[in-house]
């Protein structure tokens with residue numbers, strides 16, 4: 001599974017409240033509507049600038065905070081195709097896999113990307129490449145079960161085809 | 164090699180020894196979701212193609228976050244939760260009964276060694292009762308409703324040894340802030356944080372809940388206290404066979420060891436906008452405060468309001484400061500009504516309301532204005548957490564919060580508790 005896209009570089013400790021402020025999830029369950037507010041408290045203009053297929057590169061502890069599965073779902077709905085971060089918070093990581101949003105841990109990945117570079121991720125081979133600078137980094141690929149969940153597009157879709 | 168507490172909890176559930184890193188599937192004894200995460204869990208349940216809840220007697224819903232509903236969107240999400248609960252015979256705790264992490268231990272029969280999951284990151288609070296409790300997302304919750312089981316990676320563990328006892332004006336909130344400040348917001352990621360040492364004895368169940376509540380703020384998977392006399396007052400041990408499960412082996416391998424003397428701690432705050440930005444109250448004394456919130460699943464129990472009332476009885480809430488006090492459950496509220504604490508808080512100038520998450524997550528009640536400063540006894544001070552990204556939140560103990568409400572500026576509570 002190959003993913004290619006333009007990158008947005010974010011910092012350390014991006015928390016679930018800035019990914020999607022709690023107030024919105026108590027107004028609507030419509031993800032198209034919620035996606036308009038993604039990262040709003042970080043940068044109110046970001047949601048409108050993200051295009052389908054873009055990739056997030058981030059620092060340490062991405063997704064810390066609440067267990068709200070709205071967080072990875074809203075990021076996916078906004079068009080983000082994958083997140084590569086130095087590390088992830090536990091519940092976010094698990095939720096992202098369940099909803100079929102590829103999340104990949106690569107140490108110091110944020111040092112090798114600038115806003116607007118193009119990234120290529122090969123999930124099976126475990127490679128992230130900055131196609132602008134041709135710097136390549138490795139990660140250990142997902143175990144088979146998770147890879148199959150990713151290929152199906154999430155746990156629900158996987159269940160439908162494998163039960 | 165000896166075992167940590169979390170390894171023992173998994174062993175007693177699975178009937179075999181486990182190692183950190185191993186993936187295991189376990190039966191879940193109790194799972195709860197609230198009005199913030201439950202509706203999405205219902206969607207996920209349908210997305211999974213499930214149509215029958217495996218065992219409704221092990222599922223609970225709690226309407227606590229936007230409670231009572233502040234708008235029609237939230238009302239309709241709550242209707243969805245009520246409809247699903249009714250159809251599937253799931254017990255639901257309604258508006259005003261309390262915050263899930265308080266209502267569940269008050270009303271459900273907790274047994275040491277249980278496996279509990281909640282669709283809320285602060286489910287870790289329940290580890291105070293010597294059991295495994297962790298937060299999960301909505302799809303995982305749907306999976307538990309479907310099969311009654313969930314997979315886990317057995318975590319590594321961090322041992323936190325406590326000795327001595329707090330000096331007046333210092334509370335368990337200061338302890339957990341100290342730990343988070345020391346290890347950082349991701350310092351315990353994926354780990355089981357296990358509290359030991361003779362200092363544990365001096366902590367009430369409420370104080371232990373405050374500590375466990377916040378272990379997730381350093382990334383932990385769970386927190387767990389040993390089983391002792393204090394725990395026994397709050398759990399059902401009738402079917403408990405092996406108490407040794409709740410003590411680690413002497414040669415258990417811990418990924419990290421920390422140690423604290425409770426008498427050496429001082430009042431602390433977490434300054435904006437991260438929980439690990441911990442500073443002594445002394446350093447921030449004098450900073451003007453617009454709103455004080457005493458409540459939440461972190462610090463909304465009897466002892467929290469008792470100390471607040473004691474401080475605020477000396478000197479009421481400073482004119483111009485809004486002090487909101489919200490008991491974590493109806494039972495806490497009633498207890499405080501009966502022992503006169505609510506009277507003292509209201510007389511001192513606090514705004515007291517029924518139980519709700521309210522100000523903690525900025526959905527309704529007490530939304531801050533731009534540029535305003537709040538002192539809150541809750542657990543998160545992220546940008547925008549209390550509803551306005553232009554405001555600042557300082558997390559503190561109920562003692563520090565009450566002292567700051569009395570003075571209108573961040574204040575060391577020892578100014579009031581000196582002679583206690």
Ligand code: SF4
Pocket residue numbers: 228262263264283285459460461519520523524541542
């Ligand atoms: S009080 Fe705050 S932290 Fe606790 S459950 Fe409610 S919203 Fe979450």
